[in-house]
Structures are given as structure tokens and as C-alpha cells.
Amino acid sequence: VYDRPDLERNLITLTCMATxxxxxxxxxxWVRDGKTQMHNAHTDGIxxxxxxxYQIRKTIEINPEDKRNYTCWVDHSSLEKQLSVTWAPSSGFKVGIIVAVGVLVLILILVLTAIGFV
Structure with missing residues (x-):
């Protein structure tokens, strides 16, 4: 289960893939809050x-502000029991920290280069 933001339409595409x-x-x-089946999922089939x-993918689109739980259920004869994977939203905070640290290091290198220390 993974997500991909669609910035143009302000949506998040959730994808469940089994291969x-x-x-x-x-x-x-796709199931929302453990009980509501999502019938609007898109798939290209098996x-x-x-x-x-074989492989299959099913996608749904949700609002980024949606705080409900989304879970992908997969049932196949090779499984002892139904597989359930819950989507966890990506943390933009971690990405922001990594970018900020990278920018600070780059600025430090530029400053040190400009004053002749590197």
C-alpha cells in the first residue's frame, strides 16, 4: 500500500498492489474505517x-484532509487468512527536516568557499 499526491487536483491516490x-x-x-467497502476503486484488472x-492494483482517491483509516484487504487461495494492510499517511514533517538540513549544509559550503576555507 502506498500513496501519491496529485497536487493539481488536491487529492491523494492510494494504491494497493499484490504481485x-x-x-x-x-x-x-479497499475498506474505510474497517467496515465501508470502497466501490469506486479503479483497477486495470488481473x-x-x-x-x-499474476498482479493486480486497485487505486482510490481521497481528500488530503481525510483522517479516516483506509485498509486494503486481499484474499487469495495461497493465504492462510485474508491479508489486511492499513495505509499510514506519509509524514511531510520528516521530508521537510531533510530538505532544511540539506539546504543549510549547502549554504554553509557556499559561505566557506566564498571566504576561502574550503
């Missing part, structure tokens, strides 16, 4: 892999 399964039959469902296994 490497055989036989072909699989059931994949597709073949080169190694004679």
Missing part, C-alpha cells in the same frame, strides 16, 4: 507477470 500470486483468482477490496504469476 507474484498464482492461481489467477484473487479478491482485493495482469500476467513474466514468470507466469
Amino acid at each position: 507474484g500470486f498464482y492461481p489467477r483468482a484473487v479478491d482485493m477490496t 495482469l500476467p507477470n513474466e514468470d507466469e504469476t
